[in-house]
Amino acid sequence: MTALMQVCTFRVGPFYCGIPISAVQEVIQNVTFTRTPLAMGAVSGLAAVRGDVLTVIDLRTKLHLAPAPQGLERVTVIVRSSREAIGLWADAVEDVIEIDGGAGQDPPDTLNSAVRAMISSVYEAGERLLLLLDPERATEVLETAR
């Protein structure tokens, strides 16, 4: 059976990622941001969005990538997870695509297990491999302050 799923896709370093559009609240290009002065792993800081303050998580850190190069304009994908809106930092937003929900495969075993844990499944999308992120897992940060 084919269940079409709409996915918001974006780039994080070399990865082509997506999150089901049902979990995405909005994508913001320029966001008012303040970093956290504490070492909090992937938690980068706070963003002010429409009068609310959201936690911002850097997907590069989550995906075990090098920090973003200086001056890279990044986008904030705001997802809803556990009844809370959370901003995810990606390098650039791409498109909204439709994928066949049944065609997903397990993420390759060669991936780092922490990274694997946040990928619900992997799809072939044209020339590229789409990593479908689990909104709950992607916003989970185990390494809390200190």
Next chain:
Amino acid sequence: MTDQTKLEQGDDLVLREFIVETNENLERAVQQLLDLERAPDDLEPVRHLFRAVHTLKSSCGWLGFGQLEQLAHDAESLLAKIRQVECPVTPEIAEALLATVDLTRKQLAAITEGVREPLLDDETRLLGERLRTLAGGIADTTDQRRETPDLVPSEAEAPPVARDVSLPQPPKPDVEPTAAQISVPPELSVRVDTQLLDELMKLVGELVVTRNQLGQLVENTARPELVAGIQRLNIVTGELQDRIMLTRMQPLSHVWSRFPRLIRDAANSCGKKVRLQMEGADTELDRAIVEAIRDPLIHLLRNAVDHGIETPEQRSAAGKSPEGVVHLRANHIEGQVHIEVEDDGRGIDSQAVRRRAVASGMLSVADAQRLSDEGVWGLIFSAGLSTRDEVTELSGRGVGMDVVKTDVERVGGRVEVHSALGAGTRVTLRLPLTLAILPSVLVECAGEIYAVPQSNLLELVGLGNQSEAKIFQVGEGTNVYSLRGELLPVLYLRDMWALSEASTESGDVFMLVLQSGGRRFGLVVDSVLDTQEIVIKPLGRHFANTPEFSGATILGDGRLAWILDAAGIAKRGGIQTEGARASGSVDAPRSEFDGVQDDSRTSQMLLMTTRSGTCLTVPLEKVLRLEEISGGDIERVGAREVLQYRDGLLRLLRVEDFLGERTNVPEAGHRVGDPNPDDVLQVLVHNDGSYEIGLVVDKFLDIVEDRAELQEIRPRPGVLGSVVLDGRIAEVLDLEAAIAQVTSSAAAKAPQP
């Protein structure tokens, strides 16, 4: 009534109106029942009750709640009988009527949940029987069922479903009438969903930010018409914000109205006579705060009745009136609301709390005795003291006080306790007017902006250039500042953050003097920007483990700022609160005794005086701790003075004795009489690595930084030499000799001069 046929199922609006109105009526009914208990012969409350029950009966019949209607009918019959016969309301009758109120509330709650006709048959039936039996028991031959309608002459003109708004209540001197929602024509107020108000509040906050951003853009253009427009927008937005803020306010009576009943039940259950006196129930506070302090207040009131107020016999024996009084007061003071719960009961025995604190290992004996009564009251809030049976017995308080404190602090308030043994206890809650807006000082550190709530801030100190700031290092990572003679621990905000760059070493810096948990400390920041009323935004779940921040805020220019939490900062910085500090885990690091003089580097010197005025000094690094003790704490072992100190004995040496300055000593080593127990003595604790002594001096003066050279080497015993510090001459104490004297006297010097 004929055109108002039975309601359609699911006619929510009417139903909700009925529930709200009935709940309000029940609140008043309870009040009147309590009045009746006080003055059982007064028929005025009976008339009010009768009308309320009558209204309930008609509404229930109209809405089709048969069981409630029957129950109301039984209660009405009983009240009718009482009115008719003019018999006093016995406690049994009052009890049954209160039970009726409770059951009705329960049914209403079930109806609110969506149960159309709640299944409480047995309970309802039994209570109905009880009411009927009581009615039957009233000695009168008149058939009360038939007489009932005739008993309502004065109510005839009132429509049956109307609220009981008509009769003004006679003022009661003892118990305040509940919030008078009386006499407000219904057209003038509407019920609004609180969630809608919250959303409005948020939108206004956003409007303010947008306005500020626009304002800054317009400043850069030279279009006068735009500037005028922005100014109008400013005014309107400000007023809108004020008005919306008002919608969040709620009188305390909303929560307080149930307290008379609570006190009555609590007093009855433990056989005490207690009167509740409420003042200031109309004081308005942010709705969220009113809700948040409901449980703490209930807890404090119960405590006052359970543990504070004595039994009538005990009170009579103590020469008090057998009836205890609990005062509940609220008033506006300096932009805050103070709520006091005060009883005239037995009070707290501060010595018993001290003993308990020692027994539970929170304090050493010496620390406990040193603690002021104020400090003892602070202990009551420590979780460790709240073991029920013991504290209940010995102090009469302390059960769950830590929870009260936590709840109150969560909404930005503070709790204080004052007690006098035998005379009573007063607990004061100091609360902010609103949760939504927090007056703060904005500071900057390492490029980020932080907001510090003014409620935590005692003062701001400009330290001048950072390299010259008079902050002294006492060992590794421990800094102190001498603020008007008081030594404050100091934290550098910059050093608390893992991610900020190292300090720039130049430029002026500022110190915030913060208070948290009874402890003051300094926090050094780069600059102080402004004061601003900020709107608090909660932080997400990822910040559950960051006590440094109590939230964040969006500033006028749209930027974000973290809100610093003084208690969290103190905790993270290793500064202990009053209770924890007394248990003593923060010590200045011990250093080897390696001679006093080292003029190759600057050293910090502690200046002090003896009673005869001699100015003495020791290097700060030789000082382990500074303590303040009272003369009564000193005990004698032979000719020596010792102090029970941190699970051991601390040998004391009076500096005057050591330097041979005392002239009025008849026998060396002995003084006439014991030291005055009221004296406050300053003790410098020194540890040379193997031995610890306490040097008793008159006063600690200051800490100064100096690289002065030692003059006049060893002019007299006990002194290494003198130095010029801060423009005055001070003698450097020979701590080695002091230790030697104490240790040798311990062995040989006991009885002889």
